[in-house]
Structure formats: structure tokens, C-alpha cells
Amino acid sequence: MTLKRGKIKWGIIGPGKIADKFAFDLQHSKNAVIHAVASRDIEKAKRFSHKYNTARYYDSYEALAKDPEINIVYVATPHAFHFENTMLCLRNAKAVLCEKPLGTSTQEVKRMFEEATSRNLFLMEGLWTRFIxxxxxxxxxxxxxxxxxxxxxxxxxxxxxxxxxxxxxxxxxxxxxxxxxxxxxxxxxxxxxxxxxxxxxxxxxxxxxxxxxxxxxxxxxxxxxxxxxxxxxxxxxxxxxxxxxxxxxxxxxxxxxxxxxxxxxxxxxxxxxxxxxYEGYGFSYEIEEVNQCLINKKLESEKLPHGLSLALxxxxxxxxxxxxxxxxxxxxxxx
Ligand SMILES: NC(=O)c1ccc[n+]([C@@H]2O[C@H](COP(=O)([O-])OP(=O)(O)OC[C@H]3O[C@@H](n4cnc5c(N)ncnc54)[C@H](OP(=O)(O)O)[C@@H]3O)[C@@H](O)[C@H]2O)c1
Incomplete structure (x- = not known):
């Protein structure tokens, strides 16, 4: 992974309630920047982009997934779309932090981890509680x-x-x-x-x-x-x-x-x-764990490994x- 100017570039998909809190904490990270946001509604993407000073905003999740500058995508859509949105990002060579529950079935979660592992990409479920x-x-x-x-x-x-x-x-x-x-x-x-x-x-x-x-x-x-x-x-x-x-x-x-x-x-x-x-909403511990995994080229977090999400x-x-x-x-x- 190329880290331009030493910072990890995050993309955010689904700027709803939780993405707003997550972005608030992410903007204070020393190791990362919020590079882009994607919403199905361009005006919403624009507002979120202005609020968090992102370099880009998109009116489709696919356009964000294809942005070559992004290192990792935070998927914050409702549960039913986690599989589809995460697979889209993985297939476009992006690491992913996906909100909980990672998928809505064991079959989905297995497929997501297989896809990530086969592409040498980091993937983790956004169970931030593990890191507080x-x-x-x-x-x-x-x-x-x-x-x-x-x-x-x-x-x-x-x-x-x-x-x-x-x-x-x-x-x-x-x-x-x-x-x-x-x-x-x-x-x-x-x-x-x-x-x-x-x-x-x-x-x-x-x-x-x-x-x-x-x-x-x-x-x-x-x-x-x-x-x-x-x-x-x-x-x-x-x-x-x-x-x-x-x-x-x-x-x-x-x-x-x-x-x-x-x-x-x-x-x-x-x-x-x-x-x-803790400062902010408490997501900074999860965010730093992910940043460190990416910096150290780890495909999974030792604190929240694939096996734990599969068991869950x-x-x-x-x-x-x-x-x-x-x-x-x-x-x-x-x-
Ligand atoms: N970690 C936590 O503490 C925590 C807390 C709350 C929720 N969550 C998780 O985060 C996820 C999102 O929760 P939320 O409360 O932030 O949800 P939300 O505000 O209702 O929706 C999140 C975003 O998903 C996008 N979306 C895409 N397809 C959609 C559809 N068909 N219907 C509705 N929205 C759609 C929308 O973005 P655009 O229309 O802008 O594309 C929407 O703003 C859930 O899986 C939830 O479990 C985690």
C-alpha cells in the first residue's frame, strides 16, 4: 500500500448517523485523513464533505470504490447492504472496515473474508467496543x-x-x-x-x-x-x-x-x-487499530480477528x- 504523505486515506460510504460520529473521531487521527465520501444523494455527500473537509465526494458508492487514492473504506450503510458494499470495495482493491454486523449470515461473512484474504486486503467488522x-x-x-x-x-x-x-x-x-x-x-x-x-x-x-x-x-x-x-x-x-x-x-x-x-x-x-x-465518541481506538494494521500490512486485527467475527x-x-x-x-x- 502506498501511503501518500504518510497518511492513510479513508473513504466513507453511507454518511448517516454513525458515519457522522465516526468521521468526527477520524478527523482527529494523526495517521489518517478522510479523503472522500459517497452518498446516493450528491447534495448530502457535498454537505458531509464540507463538514469534514474531504478532498472528494461522490454520488455513487462505486465511484468511491474506484478512487485510486483511497486505502480503506468505512462502510456505514444498514446491515442488509454490508455484504454488497464491502464486496464492491474489496473487488476494487480497497481494504474495508465495515460496521457491525459484518454480514447478515455466516455465509456472507465467510465470503467476505475469503474475498479479502484472496486479494491480500485487510477486512474487519466495526465492533468498536472491543477497543475502548x-x-x-x-x-x-x-x-x-x-x-x-x-x-x-x-x-x-x-x-x-x-x-x-x-x-x-x-x-x-x-x-x-x-x-x-x-x-x-x-x-x-x-x-x-x-x-x-x-x-x-x-x-x-x-x-x-x-x-x-x-x-x-x-x-x-x-x-x-x-x-x-x-x-x-x-x-x-x-x-x-x-x-x-x-x-x-x-x-x-x-x-x-x-x-x-x-x-x-x-x-x-x-x-x-x-x-x-475517552475523547469524542470513542471510535479513535478502533480507528488507530485499523491504521496500525494497515501500516504493518496485517490482513486482520489480532484483537478482532476474522475467527471472532465468524463465531459472532x-x-x-x-x-x-x-x-x-x-x-x-x-x-x-x-x-
Ligand atoms: N458502532 C456503533 O456504535 C453503531 C451505532 C449505530 C449504528 N451502527 C451500524 O451502522 C450501520 C448504519 O447505521 P446508521 O444508524 O448510521 O444508519 P442510517 O443513518 O439509517 O443509514 C446509514 C446510511 O446508509 C445509506 N443507505 C444505503 N442504502 C440505504 C437504504 N436502502 N436505506 C437507507 N439507507 C441506506 C444512507 O446513505 P446515503 O443515502 O447517503 O447513501 C444512510 O445515510 C448499521 O449497520 C448499524 O448497525 C453502528
């Missing part, structure tokens, strides 16, 4: 056996969303539902802490459009540990995570996926609370099967 200081602190505490043997995890993610059958949260065609949008975070946490479960139980309540409005999951592990996980678009829930062990407990304060505070309890007493502040989508798909989401014919839920 609180997650690093959690892993460090667990590595020192701070709470003994892990017995169970409890984590939820919920907010009340206004029902809009056309919006991406409730529209099946856009990959709607709580599980793919926010259930992915508690599932990811369970995967980081406990690995793959041996058994999964799940129940859901569906919205009028057939997407899951609420999903409760129970994971069982070989060593008898458990994970109790929830996601919902129906209510503002605590959105906290607790990891319970034989000698203590770790609490990741709300909202745990973007948390700046983690508390460690031992033998029923608070041992220490760590306040780990496999878990999500297993939950979907339990709540009978993929087959419309099978909905509503059996009694």
Missing part, C-alpha cells in the same frame, strides 16, 4: 483472575425506538430487529469472556413487521458457566453488564458497549472503580433459528 479502554481493563482483570472462576454473565441492551415500518430498525429488508442491531453487543461480550457456548436457548417477541422487538438468550458453556443476555427496542433498559465469578464481580456501567467506567468487587466489597474517559455471526444465526427469524413462513412463534 473499559474492554481492555475488563480483559486485564479477568487475565489476573480478579474474580475467580467465571460463573455467569448478565448483559442487556435496550432502548425504546419509535415504530417505523420503513426505518432500518423495523424493516426486514434493511436487516431490522433488536438482535442484529444491539443484541450483537451482549453476545459479543459473552464471546470475549466465555467463548462459544455448547447450548443456546432463546425467545423473542416480534414486531408487526416480523422483526424481533425483544430477544432473551441463555447460553450454556462446557464448564457450566452461563450467559443471560437480552436485547430490546421496546424499553430503555439498564444496558449494563455484570460478570460474576467465584470470588467477585465486575460491573461495566451503562451503557456497557460505550462505557467509560468499570467496577471490580471482591468478596462482596467494592475493590476499585476505574474511570476510563454463527451465534447470532443460531439465536435467529431458535426464535425462527429467518423463515417468514415459520413466524409467528410456535406456542
Amino acid at each position: 479502554p473499559v474492554t481492555e481493563k475488563l480483559l486485564a482483570l479477568l487475565n489476573t483472575n480478579a474474580i475467580g472462576d467465571i460463573q455467569f454473565i448478565r448483559a442487556d441492551f435496550g432502548f425504546k425506538a419509535d415504530f417505523n415500518p420503513e426505518g432500518r430498525l423495523f424493516n426486514k429488508k434493511l436487516g431490522g430487529g433488536s438482535l442484529l442491531d444491539i443484541g450483537i453487543y451482549p453476545i459479543f461480550l459473552s464471546l470475549l469472556v466465555l467463548g462459544l457456548p455448547t447450548h443456546i436457548k432463546a425467545m423473542a417477541r416480534l414486531s408487526p413487521t416480523g422483526t424481533d422487538n425483544y430477544c432473551a438468550m441463555l447460553f450454556d458453556y462446557e464448564n457450566a458457566a452461563k450467559a443471560v443476555l437480552e436485547s430490546t427496542l421496546e424499553s430503555d433498559t439498564p444496558t449494563e453488564a455484570h460478570i460474576y465469578g467465584s470470588r467477585g464481580m465486575i460491573k461495566i456501567h451503562r451503557r456497557f458497549h460505550e462505557s467509560q467506567k468499570i467496577s471490580w468487587y471482591q468478596n462482596r466489597a467494592l475493590k476499585e472503580t476505574f474511570v476510563l474517559k 455471526i454463527h451465534l447470532i444465526e443460531t439465536v435467529q433459528e431458535k426464535i425462527r427469524l429467518p423463515g417468514d413462513k415459520q413466524n409467528p412463534l410456535p406456542s
Whole structure:
């Protein structure tokens, strides 16, 4: 990869809500610049370009993917287009950071990684939570056996969303539902802490459009540990995570996926609370991880390798099967 003037050139596809926050953090990176943005609406692309001072803007994702100056593309479209948009970039020799969920099925995610690897290109799922200081602190505490043997995890993610059958949260065609949008975070946490479960139980309540409005999951592990996980678009829930062990407990304060505070309890007493502040929206850690991977010519991040994203989508798909989401014919839920 040629890094002109030493800076990595990013392109952004789908300048919506999350792309705006991501670009805010990206503009402060020492190693990178936002080179271009692409929207289906040229006026929107122009506005975003002016806001973040990009060299170019495009009215099609394809035109951005073909820009020879771009090193990496951030894909920030709704889930249902991640596969198509990422493949477009990879086929045009661009590395990709694609928002979560990387794909909507194991088959898609496998194909994306195969394409990237065969072309010697970096590809990562945009699970920024993996890189924030609180997650690093959690892993460090667990590595020192701070709470003994892990017995169970409890984590939820919920907010009340206004029902809009056309919006991406409730529209099946856009990959709607709580599980793919926010259930992915508690599932990811369970995967980081406990690995793959041996058994999964799940129940859901569906919205009028057939997407899951609420999903409760129970994971069982070989060593008898458990994970109790929830996601919902129906209510503002605590959105906290607790990891319970034989000698203590770790609490990741709300909202745990973007948390700046983690508390460690031992033998029923608070041992220490760590306040780990970050600037901006918290994407800078993910951005720097990607920049460093590109500078060091790595095709995947050691902190979020391809295998972890494959395990994650496999878990999500297993939950979907339990709540009978993929087959419309099978909905509503059996009694
Ligand atoms: N990391 C996080 O914390 C976080 C938070 C929220 C969301 N996300 C992820 O980021 C992705 C985007 O979420 P968002 O909330 O930013 O979504 P959004 O604002 O609704 O949409 C993002 C952009 O996607 C583009 N798009 C392309 N085809 C579309 C279609 N058929 N319908 C609607 N939009 C279309 C639009 O850009 P143009 O029309 O301008 O091309 C739109 O602005 C999701 O996959 C979500 O899971 C991540």
C-alpha cells in the first residue's frame, strides 16, 4: 500500500448517523485523513464533505470504490447492504472496515473474508467496543483472575425506538430487529469472556413487521458457566453488564458497549472503580487499530480477528433459528 504523505486515506460510504460520529473521531487521527465520501444523494455527500473537509465526494458508492487514492473504506450503510458494499470495495482493491454486523449470515461473512484474504486486503467488522479502554481493563482483570472462576454473565441492551415500518430498525429488508442491531453487543461480550457456548436457548417477541422487538438468550458453556443476555427496542433498559465469578464481580456501567467506567468487587466489597474517559465518541481506538494494521500490512486485527467475527455471526444465526427469524413462513412463534 502506498501511503501518500504518510497518511492513510479513508473513504466513507453511507454518511448517516454513525458515519457522522465516526468521521468526527477520524478527523482527529494523526495517521489518517478522510479523503472522500459517497452518498446516493450528491447534495448530502457535498454537505458531509464540507463538514469534514474531504478532498472528494461522490454520488455513487462505486465511484468511491474506484478512487485510486483511497486505502480503506468505512462502510456505514444498514446491515442488509454490508455484504454488497464491502464486496464492491474489496473487488476494487480497497481494504474495508465495515460496521457491525459484518454480514447478515455466516455465509456472507465467510465470503467476505475469503474475498479479502484472496486479494491480500485487510477486512474487519466495526465492533468498536472491543477497543475502548473499559474492554481492555475488563480483559486485564479477568487475565489476573480478579474474580475467580467465571460463573455467569448478565448483559442487556435496550432502548425504546419509535415504530417505523420503513426505518432500518423495523424493516426486514434493511436487516431490522433488536438482535442484529444491539443484541450483537451482549453476545459479543459473552464471546470475549466465555467463548462459544455448547447450548443456546432463546425467545423473542416480534414486531408487526416480523422483526424481533425483544430477544432473551441463555447460553450454556462446557464448564457450566452461563450467559443471560437480552436485547430490546421496546424499553430503555439498564444496558449494563455484570460478570460474576467465584470470588467477585465486575460491573461495566451503562451503557456497557460505550462505557467509560468499570467496577471490580471482591468478596462482596467494592475493590476499585476505574474511570476510563475517552475523547469524542470513542471510535479513535478502533480507528488507530485499523491504521496500525494497515501500516504493518496485517490482513486482520489480532484483537478482532476474522475467527471472532465468524463465531459472532454463527451465534447470532443460531439465536435467529431458535426464535425462527429467518423463515417468514415459520413466524409467528410456535406456542
Ligand atoms: N458502532 C456503533 O456504535 C453503531 C451505532 C449505530 C449504528 N451502527 C451500524 O451502522 C450501520 C448504519 O447505521 P446508521 O444508524 O448510521 O444508519 P442510517 O443513518 O439509517 O443509514 C446509514 C446510511 O446508509 C445509506 N443507505 C444505503 N442504502 C440505504 C437504504 N436502502 N436505506 C437507507 N439507507 C441506506 C444512507 O446513505 P446515503 O443515502 O447517503 O447513501 C444512510 O445515510 C448499521 O449497520 C448499524 O448497525 C453502528
